[in-house]
Amino acid sequence: QKEVEQNSGPLSVPEGAIASLNCTYSDRVSQSFFWYRQYSGKSPELIMSIYSNGDKEDGRFTAQLNKASQYVSLLIRDSQPSDSATYLCAVSNQGGKLIFGQGTELSVKP
């Protein structure tokens, strides 16, 4: 079992729709959870972090964490073509080790 798993996609949504990205992790003692966006040929850019169960909203982005189910998700409301990128889920443990999933490619069609 991979430490961090994501749907590989690609995920295609129409402009203005909600994009839903999912991630599961295997280490129950994981403490911090991150979503990074990576445009083609660029380095990962942090867009959301979440540390406790529940929802965290930032503009059009909502991160959801369920530690009991070892599940974290990212919702993007009112998706725009500029949101087209690969979204990476990352999980860190107490020692600060940051482990990434394989990424989900999102395509937002105008």
Place this chain on the structure above:
Amino acid sequence: EAGVAQSPRYKIIEKRQSVAFWCNPISGHATLYWYQQILGQGPKLLIQFQNNGVVDDSQLPKDRFSAERLKGVDSTLKIQPAKLEDSAVYLCASSLYRVGYTFGSGTRLTVV
């Protein structure tokens, strides 16, 4: 605040040659990471430093890869000898108190 600096941006070498990458983290960030990202995959952690000590190097191919972080600031990652499968982007990241992980622009390595 200056970001994480990496050099070079691109490097093309022949197999069996050696190569080195350099990273200067954000000032004050004690933790430094080197990741390898193969096309179409997520970043894979190679080594994690806390100041100038190694915290985790379990996935570093130690027969050919080495890394150091002298004086707990900048770091160098070396590959010797390189193989075709080492073609990837090598990303350096730094963090403060295990949050706010910030990545450099990466070095794209092509081994031919």
